Amino acid sequence: MHIVAPPTEVFASALRACRKHFIAVAAFSALLNLLFLVPMLYMLQVYDRVIPTRGSLTLFFITLVLLFGLISLAMLDYVRSRLLVRASIRLDRLLSGVLLDTTLSRRDRTFDAMARQAMREFDTLRQALTGPAIVAFCDAPWTPIYILVCLLIHPLIGGLVLVGAILLAAVAIRNQQATSEPLKRASEAAARAYASQEQVLAGAENVRALGMRKAMVRRHLMERESMMAEQTQASFASSRYVTASKFLRLVLQSLALGLGAWLAINDSISAGAVFAASFLAGRALQPIEQMLATWRTTVQAKTAYDKLNDLLDARETEIALTQLPPPEGRIDVKQMWVAKPSGDGAILANISFQMLPGEVIAVVGPSGAGKSTLLRMLAGAGRPDRGTIRIDHADMLDWDPERLATHVGFLPQDVSLFAGTVKENIARFHDGADIGEIDSKVIAAAKSCQAHELILGLPNGYDAMLGWGGRGLSAGQAQRVGLARALYGDPPIVLLDEPNAHLDATGEAQLIQTLISLRERNASVLIVAHRLGVLSAADKILVLRDGQMEAFGTREQIIPQQTGVKATPIEAAPMRARRKAS
Secondary structure, three states, X not given: XXXXXXXXXXXXXXXXXXXXHHHHHHHHHHHHHHHOHHHHHHHHHHHHHHHHHOOHHHHXXXXXXXXXXXXXXXXXXXXXXXXXXXXXXHHHHHHHHXXXXXXXXXXXXXXXXXXXXXXXXXXXXXXXXXXXXXXXHHHHXXXXXXHHHXXXXXXXXHHHHHHHHHHHHXXXXXXXXXXXXXXHHHHHHHHHHHHHHHHXXXXXXXXXXXXXXXXXXHHHHHHHHHHHHHHHHXXXXXHHHHXXXXXXXXXXXXXXXXXXXXXXXXXOOOHHHHHHHHHHHHHHHHHHHHHHXXXXXXXXXXXXXXXXXXXXXXXXXXXXXXXXXXXXXXXXXXXXXXXXXXXXXXXXXXXXXXXXXXXXXXXXXXXXXXXXXHHXXXXXXXXXXXXXXEEOOEEHHHOOHHHHHOOEEEEOOOOOOOOEEHHHHHOOOOOOOOHHHHHXXXXXXXXXXXXXXXXXXXOOHHHOEEOXXXXXXXXXXXXXXXXXXXXXXXXXXXXXXXXXXXXXXXXXXXXXXXXXXXXXXXXXXXXXXOOHHXXXXXXXXXXXXXXXXXXXXXXXXXXXXXXXXXXXXXXXXXXXXXXXXX
């Protein structure tokens, strides 16, 4: 049983955990903005009191006060920066695991670049929440305070700064309207371009071998051209308004200086207030200008937030399921139906069969019949749209997926070895206190599929380091290591997708012996086969065609129906008879 958690709650709880950091940042921002008044007060004292009275002692003491204020300002700014860094680390610790787990647990076939880009989107959001953008938003509420101080100096100066703030706010709103959609499209185009580049780089050897290098370069350049066009449009739109905001701020700051001089000439304000007016005007308008400068980051963060919420919207929250006993290996499939991603038909339709412990069932059929999809559903890598899969009479949804996976050995068509040692790959990257137990299980799994000698022949043996995709091994070696990984821990359910695709005659004979050994230890084995050599070890055969079951029965029944040739006896029949007798 699963329930869906509100996506916003995930972020809300993380933000609540960082609330003390953000409150402290806001408090330090308030103190910083108060201390920014110190240089203005210093100018007032110098021009209004020190110069007219030639008070050198006064100048000395107010300079000491200025230095103390500026040192305090610098220290507060340093502490605020550290608080934001710590908030960033805390957000990463609270959310990165959830996002990684969510992307890995997605079982639908619509798993696309959005999920693969999840961590990049999260980093964009995290940097916006803990970078210059958040500082600009913390400083923005102090603009009215600076305008109020300007009004206290003189109403005309305050009015000028107020008009400037309204104009800059209008520019900011117009900037948001003009750049939000282009920035969103640019972000999506960039995600597509980066995903395409990663795919091409992952298959670089095939690209070179097939003479596709220049074609792939041209294709990627076209994708980057589309990305750059969107980014350029957004940048041009944004740069116009950022330039306009800088122009307005400089003009208003200069006008404030000129207005202050005019008021000083008419004895409405003091000489020191002239420079204070210019300083306050610049300081009042600076946060709005900073918000405009960081607007692109803000929009990207909002887009990232929406994408991550879409990803988490389908997240299945794990609840405390009853810990069922380890399965014996019985599988019952009833009316299983898996739709095509396009929605116009079914990959599998109305599949029903039963597999008992100690049976080896071979799944055969033409390409595109749905054989690999069937294994993916049984392994828990995907979820059928209709129908049920029962493991030892319990619905698969009632099993804890991580716990059930330890009792299932799955060898996919694409072996999917990961960067790490051979031992780590076979052990499924499990880490435990008892390293010796893991080592013994790894060696036992390798021996059970006759891969032990092969691995010992590698440089460093079980500690040989592999690259992504099993780089460093041949296709046949990778398949043997993948088979050992499937057999790690003696799982009672073993699902093998074309395990003999890259094996030679010797390797196929060893595979048949492995299947016979699995039957002898009462494991349930489902094997997809194109090469019919392994059928000699099968008890039953399931024939798929166009996503439907064409036939299902014993080996002796199905082979004559499909080929017209009488099936040869199973080599291990005496062993099976002895097991039944016992």
